[in-house]
């Protein structure tokens with residue numbers, strides 16, 4: 461559905477519901493993953509980590525078939541465009557700007573690396589990730605160390621991400637958080653020529669179901685000991 465009602469409405473829909481739900485769900489899951497390991501609740505840690513992994517795989521699929529602003533090709537730009545944007549902040553974007561787009565990719569990749577290394581990690585006591593036996597003790601211990609290190613990178617990226625969002629709010633007067641909640645931005649903050657096509661939400665649901673069923677099949681195959 462093209463956004464042709466813009467002359468009559470003060471706001472323009474820029475983010476679809478699946479992208480917004482994805483965002484706030486991963487914020488909660490990263491917090492739960494940290495809290496659970498901190499408190500020694502490893503089963504909760506496993507569940508939050510697997511849920512995060514499923515959502516990240518979903519988001520990669522949604523980046524290919526989702527609405528215009530959710531697609532990678534909408535916010536992945538060549539380095540010179542990112543540098544030009546960082547130098548002069550020129551241009552208006554309905555979705556992620558070129559610098560924000562790079563941050564989004566970085567966040568998705570480090571979160572993915574965190575969840576995948578977690579699968580091979582162990583706590584040196586009673587808990588091992590579902591794939592730890594596949595690689596043996598030494599490799600599992602090394603991957604646990606990588607898992608710890610990546611979390612520090614996540615903290616750094618999330619801190620920069622929140623600072624950037626704060627900069628937009630307090631310096632530029634753009635409330636990106638409200639847009640990530642409601643899906644809408646004021647007219648003045650969206651380029652007049654922007655044409656946003658929304659992929660229907662049931663497609664997102666089907667994609668998520670596909671990811672979850674594939675995950676369940678993988679889980680039962682591994683638990684059945686087919687590879688161990």
Ligand code: HEM
Pocket residue numbers: 479482483486487490491519530555556557560561564567568618621622625636637638640
């Ligand atoms: C664990 C913490 C967080 C992670 C991992 C995270 C990750 C992400 C990711 C991956 C996106 C891209 C969304 C997409 O296109 O799918 C994003 C966008 C966004 N996040 Fe976060 N986020 C975190 C915390 C927060 C917090 C606390 C806020 C609010 C203060 C926030 C505000 C936003 C906003 C406003 C956007 C849209 C940016 C834009 O308009 O380009 N995020 N975040």
Ligand code: HEM
Pocket residue numbers: 489490493494497505506508509510512513571574575576577578579580581582583584587588589590604607608609611614
């Ligand atoms: C895919 C599922 C995951 C599994 C099976 C897993 C497993 C583990 C294991 C076995 C440990 C070692 C615990 C210990 O040394 O006591 C650990 C530590 C940790 N995990 Fe995960 N994890 C997963 C996903 C995640 C995710 C998604 C995050 C955060 C985004 C995360 C954050 C952490 C943190 C912060 C630690 C503590 C590191 C440290 O002690 O320095 N994990 N995880």
